[in-house]
Amino acid sequence: MKTYLVKVTIENKPSARDPEGETILKDLLIKGGYKQVKAVRTAKLLKMWVEAENGKDAKEIVSKLCDELRIYNPVAHTCSINIEGE
Numbered sequence: 001m002k003t004y005l006v007k008v009t010i011e012n013k014p015s016a017r018d019p020e021g022e023t024i025l026k027d028l029l030i031k032g033g034y035k036q037v038k039a040v041r042t043a044k045l046l047k048m049w050v051e052a053e054n055g056k057d058a059k060e061i062v063s064k065l066c067d068e069l070r071i072y073n074p075v076a077h078t079c080s081i082n083i084e085g086e
Contacts, residue, residue: 001051004058005084010072011043018042046071055083 012018021040028034052058062081066072072079 001053004050004052004055006048006050006058006062007082007084008046008048008062008066008071009043009080009082010046010077011041013076013078016076059083 018041020042024042025037025040028037028040048062050058050061052061059081066079066081
C-alpha cells in the first residue's frame with residue numbers, strides 16, 4: 001500500500017454569494033488600491049493522506065467519505081478531489 005496526498009477543495013457554487021470573498025475584494029480595492037483585481041472567491045482546502053492500492057482507490061475513498069459524512073453541502077457547494085502529483 002502507498003500513501004497518497006488527496007486534496008479536497010470546497011467552494012460556494014458560482015451562483016452563490018461569497019461574503020468572505022466580497023470582503024477581501026473590498027479590502028483590496030479600498031485599503032490596498034488594487035484596482036486590477038475584479039473578483040475574489042474563497043474556498044476551503046482539506047489535505048488528507050490516504051493509504052490505498054492506487055490513486056484511483058484513494059480518490060474513491062475520499063469521495064465516499066465526503067459524501068457520507070457530509071463534509072460539504074452539495075446544494076450550496078462544489079467539491080473537487082485531486083491526487084497530488086497526478
